[in-house]
Amino acid sequence: MAENENKPVLQFAPFQSSVHEGFWRRLSSLKxxxxxxxxxxxxxxxxxxxxxxxxxxxxxxxxxESLPPDANEQASLEVLSLGNRNRCPVPGTLYNTNTLESFHALDRQSLLKAEAKKIWEDIHSGKAEEDPAVLSRFLLISFADLKKWSFHYWFAFPALVLEPPATLTDLRPAAQCFSPEEAESVSAACNKWRNSSSTADVPFFLVTIASNLHASIRPLRDWETCQSDDQQILFGFYDPCNLPNNPGWPLRNILALTHARWNLKQVRFLCYREKQGFADMGSSLVGEALVSVPQGWNDPQCVPNVVGWERNKGRNVPRCISLAESMDPTRLAISAA
Amino acid sequence: DTVERITGPRTVSAFKEKGVLSISEFVIAGDNLVSKCPTWSWESGEPSKRKSYLPHDKQYLITRNVPCLRRAASVEEEYEAAGGELLLDNEDNDGWLATHGKPKETKYDEENLPTMETLEISKKKTIQSISSYFGGEEEEDIPDMAEYEESDNVIEADPATLQSTYLVAHEPDDDNILRTRTYDVSITYDKYYQTPRVWLTGYDESRMLLQPELVMEDVSQDHARKTVTIEDHPHLPGKHASVHPCRHGAVMKKIIDVLMSRGVEPEVDKYLFLFLKFVASVIPTIEYDYTMDFDLGSTSH
Incomplete structure (x- = not known):
């Protein structure tokens, strides 16, 4: 199953989560x-x-700030740094249970399917082209033990599964794929996209390179209008992954989109990565994927299979963090005495 | 402009005389850092902790997910063992001068750093995850963990999921372990000392919060004993490690004097680049951006 014309299967590095103490503190007070x-x-x-x-x-x-603000903090909503290039917002859903038992009893597969359905619907409705961050929609289940100040949680990054999987015909550092002129023009266009507050936090985009080697970045919704022109088109995405031989997780759902919406069987993509905050064609990757799914896979009524529960050090178990040291009033009183 | 409106009339700059910054100068220097090093950004922090004397959207500066490949403590030991002099600090706290002009990476042998290749090679050997203070749920909490693992094999069956990224190579008899911690480094304005102040929030290999005490392993050992303390962050919840600012003004004054003796007129909007260069001697293995590929000031000759 892993072979398609002897080409290697395109393997994606899973998204990883990181939760700051402030999130658990606000969740505790919300609760x-x-x-x-x-x-x-x-x-x-x-x-x-x-x-x-x-x-x-x-x-x-x-x-x-990931949680809804307190009622008396509504005024600060405006501050939620729109256009902060280091904080591209991605929508998620939190299921917080009241007991550890109900946390473990959650039907994780159904919850994951429900999120995948939202992504699938956003792809077919065209919403994903207007607001591409919905392609990276995530899920979090948790149990906040406010007696022990410990938090049990599990992330999922739903990825629509292409069956059979996409294969790879080429994957190289962008600097090797592009001519020096193209690389320079793509870098400049990406830096411009990243420096504009209206696009800095838009994580999926089109890279077009005209026959005169001039590159520009355009929103996903411009795909149709780019067709008439004589130019190369790549699907670009902000790649959280640092590995030299694998694209990161967000590429999965954009590949599903290109097939479901435009029936593309051959897709060139740019894994956009930076160095010291600027476009880096040495670490960014350019690849070409072949997608060949059976007839009917694109049926809007029929949601593809989905994977994406985050592993904890290679195992399928939830994570747990204890903040008793910094949150438990009894312990704080003792350490202050 | 915004800064003027909020801080009122500009105070006379004590930047060159004392190495300190006024509030409006801190904002100017911060704007310049964010524009030259875009991995840094301004943030507003906890609404309840907001300082009225700073613009609400420019309360403090932060750069997240900064790699820290090695413990500063072990780098210093190796450097000393190799016969090198420890340049990091001395009684006057101006040890940074000895390293001036050198990138901090050159303080240790780059070839000893674990790279992706060494990780690839050692993958074939024993693979185990490095334990961390915070981790998965306790085994006793989940009597049915084995069942969990077996019942949830969808992702394992997915050939498009790269499987190995969570595993860390570990060789018991070799110190060549990839100990990639990451840090959120933030800079606040300390109104009492009138200088910036650096704060560190650490994460282990699986991006779980590090106890502040473990952060001390990534601080140069002289400073870990003297000037780095664990305190409440002025804009974020919880306790964080911080370089105490009591000597910052004096150190910055020395840096400014050295520059001026070389005919460079320091400019206040470059303050944070100089400051971060000095801070690099305190946290030598935390690889935040502070590149200075431009003039520090106007050269007078």
């Missing part, structure tokens, strides 16, 4: 002051940015 025993799902916002240091991948990060 105590507002939510009570209400277990309804909560809309949250994760943040990520393209990989910027060759040694480490970037993460989907949750901060205090």
């Amino acid at each position: 105590l002051d507002i939510l009570g025993i209400d277990q309804a799902p909560i809309s949250i916002t994760g943040f990520y940015a393209p990989c910027s240091h060759a040694q480490v991948s970037n993460h989907l990060t949750l901060l205090a």
Whole structure:
């Protein structure tokens, strides 16, 4: 199953999560002051940015601001740094349970399928082209143990599964794929996209290179209008991954989109990565994927299979963090005495 | 402009005389850092902790997910063992001068750094995850963990998922372990000392929060004993490690004096680049950006 004309299967490095203390603190006060025993799902916002240091991948990060603001903090909403290039917002859903038992009893596969369905619908409705961050929609389940100040949680980054999987015909550093003129023009166009507050946090885009080697970056929704022109088109995305031989997770759902919407069987893509905050064609990758799914895979009524529960050190188990040291009033009183 | 409106009339600059910054100068220097090194950004932090004397969207500066490949403590030991002099600090706290002009990476042998290739090679050997303070749920909390693992094999069956990224190569008898921690480095304005102040939030290999005490392993050992303390962050929740600012003004004054003796007129918007260069001697293995490929000031001759 892994072979398609003897080409290697395109393998994606999973997205990884990172949760800041401020998120758990705000969740605790929300739970105590507002939510009570209400277990309804909560809309949250994760943040990520393209990989910027060759040694480490970037993460989907949750901060205090990831949760809805307190009623008396509404005024600060405006501050939620729109256009912050280091904090591209991604929508997510939080299911916080009241007990550890109900946390473990959650039907994780159904929850994941429900999120995949949202992504699939956004692809078919065209919403994903207007607001591409929805392609990286994520899921978080948690149990906040406010007696012990410990938090059990599990992330999922839903990825629509291409069956059979996409294969790879080429994957190289962008600097090797492009001519020096093209590389320079693509870098300049990407830096312009990243420096404009209206596009800095838009993580999927089109890279077009005209026959005169001039590159420009355009929003995904311009795909149709780019067709008439005599130019190369690549699908670009902010790649959180730092690995030299694998694209990161966000490429999965954009490949699903290009097939579902435009029936593309051969897709060139740019894994956009930075060095010290600027476009880096040495670490960015350019690749070409072949997608050949059976008839009917594109049926809007029929959601493809989905994967994406985050592993914890290679195992399928949830994570747990204890903040008793910094949050437990009893312990704080003792350490202050 | 915004800065003027908020801070009122500009105070006389004590930048060259004392190595300190006024509030408006801090904002100017921060704007310049963000524009030259875009991995840094301004943030507003916790609304309840907002300082009225700073613009609400420019309360502090932060760069996230900064790699830290080695523990500063072990780098210093190796450097000393190799017969090198420790340049990091001395009684006057001006040891940074000895390293001036050298990128901080050159303080240790780059070839000893674990690279992707060494990771690839050692993958074939024992593979285990490095334990961390915070981790998965306790085994006793999940009696049915084995069941969990078996029942959830969808991702394992997915040939398009790269499997190995969570594993860390570990060789018990070899120190060549990839200990990639990451840091969020933030800079706040300390109104009392009138200088910037650096804060460190650490994460382990699996991006779980590090105890602040473990952050001390990534601080030059002289400073870990003397000037780095664990305190409440002025804009973020929780305790974080911080370089105490009591000597910052004096150190910055020395840096400015050295530059002026070389005929360079320091400019206040470059303050944070100089400051971050000095801070690099305190946290030598945390690889944040502070590149200075431009003039520090106007050269007078």
